[in-house]
Amino acid sequence: MQQKTTSRLSKLIKSKKAKVGIVGMGYVGSALAEAVKSGGFSILGFDIDSEKVAKINSLGKKNFQATENIKRLEECDVIAICVPTPVDEYNRPNFSILTKAASGIAANLKKGQLVILESSVAPQTTRNLLYPILASGSQLKGSDFFLAFSPERVDPGNGKFNVTNTPKVVSGIDEASLKLATLFYSSFVEKVYPVSSLEAAEMTKVLENVFRLVNISLINEINQFTKSIGIDIWEVIGAASTKPFGFLAHYPGPGAGGDCIPVLPYHLLDAAAKTKVNLKVVEAAAAVNEAQPQKVAQKAVEVINGKFVKNGHNPNVLLVGVSYKEETADIRQSPALKIWKELEKSGMNVSYHDPYVQNINGYTSKKLTSKTVREHDLIIITTAHKKIPYRTLVRSKKPLIDTKNTLSKYRQPHIIRL
Amino acid sequence: MQQKTTSRLSKLIKSKKAKVGIVGMGYVGSALAEAVKSGGFSILGFDIDSEKVAKINSLGKKNFQATENIKRLEECDVIAICVPTPVDEYNRPNFSILTKAASGIAANLKKGQLVILESSVAPQTTRNLLYPILASGSQLKGSDFFLAFSPERVDPGNGKFNVTNTPKVVSGIDEASLKLATLFYSSFVEKVYPVSSLEAAEMTKVLENVFRLVNISLINEINQFTKSIGIDIWEVIGAASTKPFGFLAHYPGPGAGGDCIPVLPYHLLDAAAKTKVNLKVVEAAAAVNEAQPQKVAQKAVEVINGKFVKNGHNPNVLLVGVSYKEETADIRQSPALKIWKELEKSGMNVSYHDPYVQNINGYTSKKLTSKTVREHDLIIITTAHKKIPYRTLVRSKKPLIDTKNTLSKYRQPHIIRL
Numbered sequence: 001m002q003q004k005t006t007s008r009l010s011k012l013i014k015s016k017k018a019k020v021g022i023v024g025m026g027y028v029g030s031a032l033a034e035a036v037k038s039g040g041f042s043i044l045g046f047d048i049d050s051e052k053v054a055k056i057n058s059l060g061k062k063n064f065q066a067t068e069n070i071k072r073l074e075e076c077d078v079i080a081i082c083v084p085t086p087v088d089e090y091n092r093p094n095f096s097i098l099t100k101a102a103s104g105i106a107a108n109l110k111k112g113q114l115v116i117l118e119s120s121v122a123p124q125t126t127r128n129l130l131y132p133i134l135a136s137g138s139q140l141k142g143s144d145f146f147l148a149f150s151p152e153r154v155d156p157g158n159g160k161f162n163v164t165n166t167p168k169v170v171s172g173i174d175e176a177s178l179k180l181a182t183l184f185y186s187s188f189v190e191k192v193y194p195v196s197s198l199e200a201a202e203m204t205k206v207l208e209n210v211f212r213l214v215n216i217s218l219i220n221e222i223n224q225f226t227k228s229i230g231i232d233i234w235e236v237i238g239a240a241s242t243k244p245f246g247f248l249a250h251y252p253g254p255g256a257g258g259d260c261i262p263v264l265p266y267h268l269l270d271a272a273a274k275t276k277v278n279l280k281v282v283e284a285a286a287a288v289n290e291a292q293p294q295k296v297a298q299k300a301v302e303v304i305n306g307k308f309v310k311n312g313h314n315p316n317v318l319l320v321g322v323s324y325k326e327e328t329a330d331i332r333q334s335p336a337l338k339i340w341k342e343l344e345k346s347g348m349n350v351s352y353h354d355p356y357v358q359n360i361n362g363y364t365s366k367k368l369t370s371k372t373v374r375e376h377d378l379i380i381i382t383t384a385h386k387k388i389p390y391r392t393l394v395r396s397k398k399p400l401i402d403t404k405n406t407l408s409k410y411r412q413p414h415i416i417r418l
Numbered sequence: 419m420q421q422k423t424t425s426r427l428s429k430l431i432k433s434k435k436a437k438v439g440i441v442g443m444g445y446v447g448s449a450l451a452e453a454v455k456s457g458g459f460s461i462l463g464f465d466i467d468s469e470k471v472a473k474i475n476s477l478g479k480k481n482f483q484a485t486e487n488i489k490r491l492e493e494c495d496v497i498a499i500c501v502p503t504p505v506d507e508y509n510r511p512n513f514s515i516l517t518k519a520a521s522g523i524a525a526n527l528k529k530g531q532l533v534i535l536e537s538s539v540a541p542q543t544t545r546n547l548l549y550p551i552l553a554s555g556s557q558l559k560g561s562d563f564f565l566a567f568s569p570e571r572v573d574p575g576n577g578k579f580n581v582t583n584t585p586k587v588v589s590g591i592d593e594a595s596l597k598l599a600t601l602f603y604s605s606f607v608e609k610v611y612p613v614s615s616l617e618a619a620e621m622t623k624v625l626e627n628v629f630r631l632v633n634i635s636l637i638n639e640i641n642q643f644t645k646s647i648g649i650d651i652w653e654v655i656g657a658a659s660t661k662p663f664g665f666l667a668h669y670p671g672p673g674a675g676g677d678c679i680p681v682l683p684y685h686l687l688d689a690a691a692k693t694k695v696n697l698k699v700v701e702a703a704a705a706v707n708e709a710q711p712q713k714v715a716q717k718a719v720e721v722i723n724g725k726f727v728k729n730g731h732n733p734n735v736l737l738v739g740v741s742y743k744e745e746t747a748d749i750r751q752s753p754a755l756k757i758w759k760e761l762e763k764s765g766m767n768v769s770y771h772d773p774y775v776q777n778i779n780g781y782t783s784k785k786l787t788s789k790t791v792r793e794h795d796l797i798i799i800t801t802a803h804k805k806i807p808y809r810t811l812v813r814s815k816k817p818l819i820d821t822k823n824t825l826s827k828y829r830q831p832h833i834i835r836l
Contacts, residue, residue: 123644123647123649124647153661155663155664158663160663161662161663166661166662167660167661167662169657169660191660193657193660195653195654195657196650196653197649199647199648199649200649200650200653200654200657201657203644203649203651203654204654204657204658207640207654207655207658208658208661208664208665210636210640211633211636211658211664211665211666212664212665214632214633214636214699215629215632215633217699218628218629218632218699218700221695221696221697221698221699221700222625222628222686222697222700224695224697225686225689225690225693225695225697226541226621228690228693228694228695229541229542229617229689229693230617231541231615231617231618231621232614232618233621235613235614235618236613236618236621236622236625237625239587239611239613239618239619239622240622240625240626240629242585242587242609242611243571243584243585243626244579244584244585245573245576245578245579246573246626246629246630246666247626247629247630247666248629248664248665248666268640268643271643271647272643272646275643275646275647276646277639277642277643277646278639279639279640279642279643280639280702280705280706281632281635281636281639281699281702281703281706282636282639282640283702284698284699284701284702285699287698288698288699
């Protein structure tokens with residue numbers, strides 16, 4: 001029975017007649033859609049955000065449409081889940097978006113469909129959380145649908161690597177699922193890397209993200225030391241980068257943001273706590289990252305106290321760049337917003353400029369003119385988008401905290417590095 | 419005055435007539451000597467170990483001789499210090515070897531000589547420890563000799579990178595020293611990378627080593643978690659390594675050894691404590707690394723308890739590989755020796771095999787025959803030298819803890835991974 005169903009979907013994938021449903025049209029779903037389209041498949045995107053849906057449909061493409069109606073999953077042969085898996089305010093994994101999407105899929109699951117989870121999760125989540133929802137919520141037995149896990153590796157703003165040319169790690173709950181998922185991704189990704197279990201693939205993504213968090217936190221804490229004795233950490237990183245083996249450069253900044261690097265380590269810590277394994281290095285790195293925005297705010301207070309409090313007005317601070325990463329509009333877990341909160345606690349008036357983020361929390365991005373700069377007592381570069389008119393900032397001679405060393409070529413006393 | 423002396427040494431270096439003294443003929447000094455020789459210079463090696471000196475002189479090379487007599491430094495134009503900078507039993511930096519070498523150099527220092535420190539040290543050590551000894555111990559003013567720091571990057575057993583083709587970071591206490599040191603290294607190293615201060619160069623080496631320790635400890639602790647839920651960490655590392663950006667593979671093992679990776683982080687922690695900077699990630703990594711040999715020993719106790727204690731004899735354990743690194747004889751800070759100690763505490767009889775280490779603590783390396791294997795209850799591969807006859811180990815069916823995943827191709831129940 002299962003054999004027969006496999007061959008039906010195989011044929012549909014090979015002939016590009018398989019219709020691909022993508023649940024969650026955020027940056028992961030959108031990047032996947034681009035790649036799937038390039039493979040010659042038709043796509044139906046699902047999202048609860050009617051604006052996103054309308055925007056996709058306004059493109060008027062026959063092979064790429066979107067809907068809010070989860071029932072239309074029945075039209076699909078392959079279903080990729082690309083929803084966020086954030087943590088709550090206590091840094092515990094919050095699976096509510098995933099379980100809601102899973103329930104919707106389960107209610108509409110059809111025999112022979114392949115469901116692939118792309119969202120980042122700790123090991124055992126696909127098997128112990130997603131699979132039971134799909135199996136019990138639907139009227140199907142486990143062998144009547146296929147389940148795979150293939151972690152997204154989308155790096156927003158990366159001009160070199162996209163879904164197509166980044167190797168794709170693929171796993172399945174059984175051999176048939178692995179085979180179909182491998183076949184599917186092989187139609188539009190240059191290199192597919194199958195692994196032996198769902199858990200190996202889940203852990204791969206976790207390891208990649210934990211590696212990043214730990215090394216970013218390491219360099220941020222080392223920067224505290226080098227700063228204390230007057231060493232330029234950026235020069236040191238440049239020198240260490242000449243080592244042709246055993247080193248990979250990471251850079252100081254206001255802290256790692258986004259919905260992956262600072263989030264997945266908490267998924268891991270949660271899973272490790274359940275098996276009573278103590279992850280000291282990961283915990284230390286997470287703590288350093290949590291504290292980093294505060295360190296930037298402290299620096300702001302130092303600068304302000306030295307110059308402006310005597311003037312008797314609440315200092316005005318301009319945050320330049322509020323998304324968590326350069327060349328994106330994504331503000332999830334953005335350190336800039338955490339710095340913002342800290343600055344307000346210290347009695348500062350905060351405004352911001354970001355070419356990618358027009359509105360946030362009732363505020364609107366300020367135009368970055370000489371006049372805007374003059375109206376502020378301190379500028380903090382939190383995200384170094386290319387589009388920002390840095391010369392306007394430098395010319396103003398206003399105190400400026402450059403968390404990203406963007407202005408390294410300007411050696412001026414009003415430019416303060418982290 | 420200084421200008422004149424610079425040009426004299428410049429000429430000597432350019433014409434390859436400069437004689438190079440290397441103080442400390444361990445693996446760093448020896449590797450440097452090889453490179454310096456290839457540059458066409460004559461070398462005089464200094465060591466307190468008469469065997470090392472005799473061995474070098476027995477080669478009968480005119481351009482490479484050695485001596486125990488520190489007074490012969492007066493023959494040299496360039497003096498490179500390559501002595502160890504270990505930590506004591508409380509993990510505090512122990513500079514006694516360096517200060518002794520420095521005093522010897524100071525007593526014989528001549529106008530116009532260039533002294534280069536290659537030993538790994540935390541920032542400010544060259545300026546605040548070495549320089550005062552040289553300046554006050556000699557009759558020279560600071561400007562009458564040249565002082566540089568250029569950290570060694572020797573990777574013992576690395577078949578691809580040696581002193582000549584590994585970029586060399588160089589710094590000087592003043593412009594003249596930097597210029598001369600850059601000129602000197604440029605005569606035999608493909609790429610020399612000058613930095614702006616002694617401290618930047620010192621910190622470069624520290625950062626390289628701390629990066630390694632942190633990432634080795636990270637993967638060792640993650641291995642504890644993946645093990646607890648049955649994931650193969652080696653498969654995960656292989657999969658993560660397919661990511662073409664932002665990842666660098668590190669592997670689990672019995673802990674990082676040698677006189678650099680586990681040592682330099684303590685030099686850093688000591689320096690950071692003085693400026694009251696808390697390095698949480700580095701501390702956590704150091705703690706994980708300290709505990710790693712114990713984890714291997716615990717695993718040995720588990721294996722032994724399951725099988726042998728009932729037999730009523732003290733279990734015999736064979737450690738395979740005792741040097742800290744593959745293809746070397748260096749046992750400094752070797753995790754194998756720490757495991758050895760732990761095993762003895764648990765009442766086990768320990769013997770060892772290592773093709774590079776003939777004798778240790780009154781023990782002699784056992785020949786690795788089937789008979790030797792039969793005489794032991796447990797085998798632990800601690801260092802995976804290529805020369806080890808692994809088939810003999812595998813054929814025996816004896817319980818074997820493979821800390822390096824060397825026997826990954828043999829999937830047999832008696833082979834236990836860390």
